[in-house]
Amino acid sequence: xxxxxxxxxxxxxxxxxxxxxxxxxxxxxxxNLYWYRQAAGRGLQLxxxxxxxxxxxxxxxxxxxxxRPQDRQFILSSKKLLLSDSGFYLCAWGRNTIYFGEGxxxxxx
Amino acid sequence: xxxxEQDPGPLSVPEGAIVSLNCTYSNSAFxxxxxxxxxxxxxxxxxxxxxxSGNKEDGRFTAQVDKSSKYxxxxxxxxxxxxxxxxxxxxxxxxxxxxxxxxxxxxxxxKP
Numbered sequence: 775x776x777x778x779x780x781x782x783x784x785x786x787x788x789x790x791x792x793x794x795x796x797x798x799x800x801x802x803x804x805x806n807l808y809w810y811r812q813a814a815g816r817g818l819q820l821x822x823x824x825x826x827x828x829x830x831x832x833x834x835x836x837x838x839x840x841x842r843p844q845d846r847q848f849i850l851s852s853k854k855l856l857l858s859d860s861g862f863y864l865c866a867w868g869r870n871t872i873y874f875g876e877g878x879x880x881x882x883x
Numbered sequence: 884x885x886x887x888e889q890d891p892g893p894l895s896v897p898e899g900a901i902v903s904l905n906c907t908y909s910n911s912a913f914x915x916x917x918x919x920x921x922x923x924x925x926x927x928x929x930x931x932x933x934x935x936s937g938n939k940e941d942g943r944f945t946a947q948v949d950k951s952s953k954y955x956x957x958x959x960x961x962x963x964x965x966x967x968x969x970x971x972x973x974x975x976x977x978x979x980x981x982x983x984x985x986x987x988x989x990x991x992x993x994k995p
Contacts, residue, residue, distance in 0.1 A: 780926075817987040818927075818971070864926050871917055872973075872983055874926035 776801035780865045780875035787882055793838075793852040795878050797865030800846065805867040807848040809840055810874075812862040824848060855882045886910055889972055889986030898995050902959040906972035906986045909953065913974040913984070916948050918957045921969045921988065930970075931957065962993045 780797045787793060799805050809821040820833045822840035830840050837856050841849045848865055860882045865875040889906045896902055904918075914935055919927035931946040933939045939946045945958040955974070959966055972986040 818985045820982075823982075862924075871915065871929060871932050871975075873929060874919075877924075877926045879924065 776873065778865060778867055778873060778875040780878055782878060783876065784879045787855050787880065789857055789882055790854045793855050793880070795850040795863055797848045797875055798846055799867045802867065804845060805869065807842060808866040808868065808872065809848065809850045810864040810866060812864060857882050884909065886984050887972065887974065887986040890989055891987055893990040893992055895992045895994060896962055898962060898964060898993055900962050902962045902991060904957040904970050904989050904991070906955050907953055908974060910976065911953065912976035914977045915975045916946070916955050917973040918946055919971040919973060921971060927971055964993050964995050967991055967993050
């Protein structure tokens with residue numbers, strides 16, 4: 775069966791610091807991969823999706839970037855965090871539908 | 884107007900009640916419909932996945948799609964306190980791959 779791992783689960787970062795969130799999927803090959811953000815009291819916002827290694831599409835212009843260095847690895851990064859980057863970040867993989875990881879809580883202080 | 888509308892609640896029911904959660908949508912191209920359950924501070928978990936109109940049952944959960952009315956429902960029978968969570972509907976068009984459009988979620992509280 776397929777599993778998705780996402781880390782770290784929680785982090786507190788100062789404004790201006792870098793960010794790296796990692797996600798890996800097991801039990802499937804060439805999955806579509808996604809990064810979503812869920813701000814407090816708001817819905818799910820698609821940030822990036824990838825249909826293959828090195829192929830990244832950005833849905834929202836922002837302070838973040840994504841990379842897919844390996845088939846089942848997806849990384850969300852920022853060079854300098856803003857206060858507005860705080861939120862719950864979710865990695866997901868998809869075939870006919872989307873399956874989410876456990877999420878990463880980011881607080882920028 | 885949002886593409887997918889979902890009452891944010893909270894919806895509070897006593898244990899054992901039948902719960903009805905609903906979403907309306909405006910895009911007639913949507914053909915795949917999903918319900919996710921999200922516990923506090925956790926990632927959403929896929930509960931139900933249906934294609935086109937009709938009903939689908941899985942244990943205490945029934946998903947219903949009425950494409951003519953652009954209305955989908957999730958029914959929970961014999962609700963339990965462990966069902967307390969936020970329920971998100973999601974949908975996609977046939978040619979949209981995995982690009983889902985989500986509702987904002989309904990918070991459900993089942994009181995013992």
